[in-house]
Amino acid sequence: MTVSSAPGKVYLFGEHAVVYGEPAVPCAIEVRARVGVERRDDSKLRVHADDLSLDGFTVEYGGDAGGRPDIDVSESLLVAATQYVDSAIEQVRDVTGEDDVGFDVTIESDIPLGAGLGSSAAVVVAAIDAGTRALGTTLEPAELAERAYRTEYDVQDGQASRADTFCSATGGAVRVEGDDCRSLDAPDLPIVIGFDGGAGETGELVAGVRTLRDEYEFAADTVETIGDVVRNGEKALAAGDIEELGRLMNFNHGLLSALGVSSRSLDTMVWAARDAGAYGAKLTGAGGGGCIVTLDPTDETETALSFTPGCEDAFRAELAEEGVRRIE
Numbered sequence: 001m002t003v004s005s006a007p008g009k010v011y012l013f014g015e016h017a018v019v020y021g022e023p024a025v026p027c028a029i030e031v032r033a034r035v036g037v038e039r040r041d042d043s044k045l046r047v048h049a050d051d052l053s054l055d056g057f058t059v060e061y062g063g064d065a066g067g068r069p070d071i072d073v074s075e076s077l078l079v080a081a082t083q084y085v086d087s088a089i090e091q092v093r094d095v096t097g098e099d100d101v102g103f104d105v106t107i108e109s110d111i112p113l114g115a116g117l118g119s120s121a122a123v124v125v126a127a128i129d130a131g132t133r134a135l136g137t138t139l140e141p142a143e144l145a146e147r148a149y150r151t152e153y154d155v156q157d158g159q160a161s162r163a164d165t166f167c168s169a170t171g172g173a174v175r176v177e178g179d180d181c182r183s184l185d186a187p188d189l190p191i192v193i194g195f196d197g198g199a200g201e202t203g204e205l206v207a208g209v210r211t212l213r214d215e216y217e218f219a220a221d222t223v224e225t226i227g228d229v230v231r232n233g234e235k236a237l238a239a240g241d242i243e244e245l246g247r248l249m250n251f252n253h254g255l256l257s258a259l260g261v262s263s264r265s266l267d268t269m270v271w272a273a274r275d276a277g278a279y280g281a282k283l284t285g286a287g288g289g290g291c292i293v294t295l296d297p298t299d300e301t302e303t304a305l306s307f308t309p310g311c312e313d314a315f316r317a318e319l320a321e322e323g324v325r326r327i328e
């Protein structure tokens with residue numbers, strides 16, 4: 001078995017706007033998805049994923065039999081659950097030229113699904129890395145990131161940025177603007193995360209922002225303004241000015257809220273963090289439900305969040321210096 005892991009991420013700044021060419025600054029965190037891959041004798045794909053909401057299911061499909069796996073759940077749930085892995089395996093076949101290769105894939109992940117911590121990118125990066133290595137090809141981080149991006153792009157119907165996948169592949173804090181992806185020097189940030197136990201679907205949320213942006217000039221302006229916040233945020237990050245970082249994160253949350261991607265529970269957690277004295281608080285990732293990211297070197301925010309109705313979990317997150325990790 002070949003095993004790779006890859007980290008999740010939080011966005012300090014710039015989610016959604018990054019899809020339209022504005023810059024974004026995500027930051028990898030030490031919560032990981034591990035993917036084990038083993039080549040099969042046939043061309044089938046067998047995926048075992050304990051963390052999916054399908055209650056620890058295993059599906060086997062593809063090969064000569066083709067078609068839908070034999071499992072008793074709705075088509076839409078099944079597609080949502082399997083599409084990132086399927087598409088990552090297609091990239092493995094494409095890179096290696098082994099079009100008919102089959103795999104047994106096992107996924108274990110500490111990253112909540114659809115909660116803004118980049119579970120899809122981490123699973124895809126780790127799957128492509130392990131899959132290609134299982135066939136004797138080791139990808140450079142830049143190519144791995146690019147292949148993982150293509151996977152997210154395909155699954156999200158052409159509406160994806162390189163931010164999540166580049167961040168997960170390379171680790172650390174990064175800056176992504178269009179196809180320009182680079183690593184940033186970042187101070188040690190006191191990141192605290194609040195999780196409402198829910199999820200949002202990235203594809204749908206991105207489509208919602210696109211519709212608003214097409215319909216209203218002020219929504220398009222809002223997206224551009226997020227870009228301005230990010231550029232200021234980069235300066236604050238380089239200067240290690242945590243107060244300014246927090247202020248800009250608050251501003252970024254307001255703009256995301258205006259674009260309709262926040263939720264009552266995300267807003268409640270954001271305000272609980274601010275009331276507790278966090279430097280700043282915003283939703284992270286696609287939104288709709290899931291996680292907020294806050295900065296607080298004291299225990300106050302974590303404690304306040306853990307007593308906030310609607311917050312299921314509050315925890316401190318370390319920056320992940322290392323992106324993809326080759327385990328075996």
Ligand SMILES: Nc1ncnc2c1ncn2[C@@H]1O[C@H](COP(=O)(O)OP(=O)(O)OP(=O)(O)O)[C@@H](O)[C@H]1O
Nearest residue numbers: 049051081109114115116117118119120202285286
């Ligand atoms: N542990 C896992 N096992 C199998 N598939 C997973 C796993 N974690 C995530 N996925 C895939 O990723 C999808 C969730 O991706 P989505 O982009 O909606 O959320 P996210 O990446 O967690 O959040 P965001 O993109 O906002 O940061 C799941 O529906 C599933 O297809």
Ligand SMILES: C[C@@](O)(CCO)CC(=O)[O-]
Nearest residue numbers: 015016160161164285286
């Ligand atoms: C909402 C979005 O900006 C981030 C999701 O984590 C989508 C993307 O960049 O592909």
Ligand SMILES: [Mg+2]
Nearest residue numbers: 118120121202
């Ligand atoms: Mg995602």
